[in-house]
Amino acid sequence: xxxxxxxxxxxxxxxxxxxxxxxxxxxxxxxxxxxxxxxxxxxxxxxxxxxxxxxxxxxxxxxxxxxxxxxxxxxxxxxxxxxxxxxxxxxxxxxxxxxxxxxxxxxxxxxxxxxxxxxxxxxxxxxxxxxxxxxxxxxxxxxxxxxxxxxxxxxxxxxxxxxxxxxxxxxxxxxxxxxxxxxxxxxxxxxxxxxxxxxxxxxxxxxxxxxxxxxxxxxxxxxxxxxxxxxxxxxxxxxxxxxxxxxxxxxxxxxxxxxxxxxxxxxxxxxxxxxxxxxxxxxxxxxxxxxxxxxxxxxxxxxxxxxxxxxxxxx
Numbered sequence: 001x002x003x004x005x006x007x008x009x010x011x012x013x014x015x016x017x018x019x020x021x022x023x024x025x026x027x028x029x030x031x032x033x034x035x036x037x038x039x040x041x042x043x044x045x046x047x048x049x050x051x052x053x054x055x056x057x058x059x060x061x062x063x064x065x066x067x068x069x070x071x072x073x074x075x076x077x078x079x080x081x082x083x084x085x086x087x088x089x090x091x092x093x094x095x096x097x098x099x100x101x102x103x104x105x106x107x108x109x110x111x112x113x114x115x116x117x118x119x120x121x122x123x124x125x126x127x128x129x130x131x132x133x134x135x136x137x138x139x140x141x142x143x144x145x146x147x148x149x150x151x152x153x154x155x156x157x158x159x160x161x162x163x164x165x166x167x168x169x170x171x172x173x174x175x176x177x178x179x180x181x182x183x184x185x186x187x188x189x190x191x192x193x194x195x196x197x198x199x200x201x202x203x204x205x206x207x208x209x210x211x212x213x214x215x216x217x218x219x220x221x222x223x224x225x226x227x228x229x230x231x232x233x234x235x236x237x238x239x240x241x242x243x244x245x246x247x248x249x250x251x252x253x254x255x256x257x258x259x260x261x262x263x264x265x266x267x268x269x270x271x272x273x274x275x276x277x278x279x280x281x282x283x284x285x286x287x288x289x290x291x292x293x294x295x296x297x298x299x300x301x302x303x304x305x306x307x308x309x310x311x312x313x314x315x
Contacts, residue, residue, distance in 0.1 A: 007043070014040070016037070017037060025028075095280040097141065097143075098129070101130065103220070106130035135271070145270050152272065155275075157290060160295040162240070162265070162266060164197050164263075166184065168236065169232050169251065188190070193220050194222070199212055205262060206260065245314055269288060
């Protein structure tokens, strides 16, 4: 028994009142009287020994403590709601994955058909944002994070070593006569501001004293920076692993020798150690590891591969 766990009725009253900033509106939603909601919240405040709301004759406002408490309680109630819905629909083997946006759309999504093919019994839910998951809410099993690893008390393993290098369309390279690294000092450059390494780092690695004072385009998502390069707007400096689909389909090419790159480990599988005991988490991590052995390989969906095999057999 969790001795510090407040009564659920108090939490529901608090969450509804905090979300709507009205005891009356919360009462209507919960089919209670306003005085009953007020009583539940007063009971919760007494249990916590803090004030969650500032009250006035006409309105209520969350205190700083109330605002922080609301953010955690809301996520916890959402997790309970999701678990209840899964149970009601007889959904088993659910796996909740969160990932950074560009990794989710450009690297993970093209490969998900293979995961579904290999693990048809896993009900996968995928979400993405730049905000790291709060595992205390119980809503996420594993988080794929981008950045420098500094997550104490969490299991974190690098997915692959990425090669960050200049990428552009073949047409842009031809039109601007790009042949040497020095040529990049005279063409539009695209900056992905979230990258752990930047253009200045690459120029220094080639012993070129050049630091762009102003970029032609700046983006806070790798996917947008790559799309800009595909549209012939300039040269992007980004991960060839994340850009694998563009490279495979010829929309982008590596401007120089692939060895003229900066190597980093910046995408990580992150979760509490206890999550590793779940078979669904173990399957997902094992599957990511297998694909990460050659992260620049653009996958062929299983259905397409089977169709190609069938066509070959009938040829």
